[in-house]
Amino acid sequence: MEKPAKMDELDLVRGLAIMGVMLVHATSFATVYLREDRFFALYNFINIFSKFGTTTFIFLSSFVLFYNYFRRPLGKELFIRFYRNRLTYILLPYLLFSVLFFTLSWADKGREWELAVMFQEFWPKLLIGKAYTHLYFIFINCQFYLLFPLVLVLLRRYRWAAAWSPLIGITLQWLFYTGNDAWWDVTYRNSWSLSFLSYYFLGAWLGIYFDSVKQWLMRARHASRPWLQRLGWGALWIVWIGAGATHAAFRYQERLHGVDYHPLLLDAFWNVHTLATALVIVQSALWLSGVHNPLLKGLRWLGAYSFGIYLVHPLVLFVYRKFPAMSDHSWIQLAWYAGGLVCAIGISSLLVYGISRTGGWTSVLFGRLPSNMRSAERGTASAASEPAGSRAESAATIGHKVREEESA
Known part of the structure; x- marks a missing residue:
């Protein structure tokens, strides 16, 4: 079986996606507490336009899975390894950070340390990804991992469904949205896959047809009708900017x-914007694949x-928020929120990098990281590294490179 090509561009895609997550979280308090501030429009725009991080990671996770597995021989051992890796590199970090953040939140509220009461509140939150605000994403991806074998088999069997998978995903998602709005009123709607x-099936479609889509995203000069291709690019970018700005x-x-x-109107513009964002970011990463400068290296x-x-x-x-700005002046508030963004990016990335350098044990905290991934590659003669089984397809990542997860 031919080995899927490596795509280092995905590091850039993931870097842009995590920046989206950071921008949303860094400005979230400003959109609540600074509504009379002169910079509120700026905070609001950054907060809303950047709401593509989670959806992009879902899209990328699905892309990696289907890119790696769609044309592979399937078998019992393959799926055993698939789920064993997710248990080790995704569920275990999820459990540990759920405990950490739940305990931190409990202490911050000054509640009494009664283990029975804590466990009673913790388990329901753990089971729906609500131990802390950002952990729902891993819970969503775990649902997609459970669905993956079924969806893979169906798309392999019915190739027409693979070709129309983005439309299928959008239709199913909006059936859920409209049904929930009309009848079900599901609690924590966004904790469910x-x-x-729409993002999952868009990723599946791109993973299955990547070679063809890549040509459309990149090669206008050699296309039979380059003007038509550029017109398509322009339409994509206009939809992206227009839906996000609206x-x-x-x-x-x-x-x-x-x-x-109406909530569904807001959902519609968010859905269009974030679907377009996934394709815009992939196209941008492909265009910039040969460019090297400090900013792109950092991303x-x-x-x-x-x-x-x-x-x-x-x-x-x-x-950081325990030390608020000492003045209500707009510029000082702006500097304080910008400082939160810088700290969130700088301190968290240095912490993860520094801890990960201490040894392979850190996979229980952060999944499989580049440092210990290289060690795994040196120690495994017959298997490629496993992006799809590590942090790669987890809540905030895709694998270090797109390639086969294990040897066939």
Whole structure:
């Protein structure tokens, strides 16, 4: 079987996605507490336009899975390794960080240390990804891992479904959205994978047809009708900017002036914007694949450690917010929020990098990281490294490179 090509560009994609997550979390308090501030429009725009991090990681996770597995011979041993890796490199870090953040939140609220009461509150939150605000994403991906073998078999069997998978995903997601709005009223709707099926199926489609889609994303000069291809690119980018800006404008009116929009209208603009973002970021990463400068190098480095950074950065923000700005002046507030973003990126990435250098044991905290991944490669003669089984497809990452997870 031919080995899938390596794609180092995904480090850049993951770096941009984790930046989206950071921007949203760094500005979240500003959108609540600074509604009369002169820079509120800026905070609001950054907060809303950057809401593509989680969805991009879901898209990338699905892309890696289907890119690696769609044309592989399937068997019992393959799926045993598949789920064993997820248990080791995803569920275990999820459990440990759930305990950490739940305990931290409990202590911050000044509650009494009664283990029975703590366990009674902890387990329901653990089971739906609510032990802390950012952990729901891993819970969602675990649901997609359970669905993966079934979806893989169906798309291999019915190739028409593979070709139309983005439309299938959008349809199923919106059936859930509209049904939930009309009848079900599911608690914590965004903790369930049904809310993100469009991104999962878009990733599956790109993974299955990547070679063809890559040509469309990159090669206008040698296309039979380059003007048509460029027109398609322009339409994609216009939709991306337009949907994101409109969503931000609606949220501004809602937050500042109390304008009441139907939730499904807001969902629609967010869905269009984030789906377009996934393709725009992939195209940008492909265009920049041969470019080397400090900014892109930094983004690729962030992407390589994105799962650990995703898990750790709320802890940095939690501590940072214990020291609020000493003035209500707009510029000082702006500097303080910018400082939170810098600390969240810098301290969390250095913590993850530094701890990961201490040995392979850190996989229980951050999944499989580049440092110990290289060790695994040197120690395994017949198997390629395992991006799809590590941090690669977890809540905030995709593998270090896209390639076969294990030898056939």
